[in-house]
Amino acid sequence: MLLTGSRCHQISSDFRHRESTRLPFPVNMLSRLLKEHQAKQNERKELQEKRRREAIAAATCLTEALVDHLNVGVAQAYVNQRKLDHEVKTLQVQASQFSKQTAQWISVVEGFNQALKEIGDVENWARSIELDMRTIATALEYVHKGQLQTAST
Structure with missing residues (x-):
């Protein structure tokens, strides 16, 4: 490559410019260390x-x-709580049904007791009637025997 006069002058001035702007060695080193x-x-x-x-x-x-x-x-606790709520509702329904059933049983037992009392009353009435009938029968026999004895005498 051939350099012409103006181009040579430009390269030379660029080189001088660089040399004049170059920092001394320790400053370059500090700059490099800083970087x-x-x-x-x-x-x-x-x-x-x-x-x-x-x-x-x-x-x-x-x-x-x-x-x-x-x-x-938390999810397990929520599921357990829902199960418990369901069980509580079921238990409440069953307790209510049991209470109604118990009330019906009490009513039936009371009716049975009343019937037994009535049977007892009928039995007592029948005994009383039987005793009265025996008394009447004995009295009639006594009267009949008395009439037979008076007729035979």
Whole structure:
């Protein structure tokens, strides 16, 4: 590649410009160290942010697992409560039916007792009638015997 006069002059002036703008060696080193430090800090920040996101995700998973575990217990308690409510209603209906049945049985037993009393009363009445009839029969026999004896004498 051939360089013309103007192009050569431009390259030479660019080189001089760079040389004049170059920082001394220790400043370049400090600049490089600063950039490295900033890069490491950025890496640490990114790593810290990544770990923070992972920690948040893990905490979220743990929270969801705990809530799910608790919800299972709550759901079971709810199911048990519904079963108990159903059993209570069934027991109330059965207790009401038993009470009605018991009242009917008491009524039947009272009727039976009354019938027994009446039978007892009829039996007593029959005994009383029987005694009265025997008394009348004895009196009639006595009268009849007395008439026979008077007729034979």
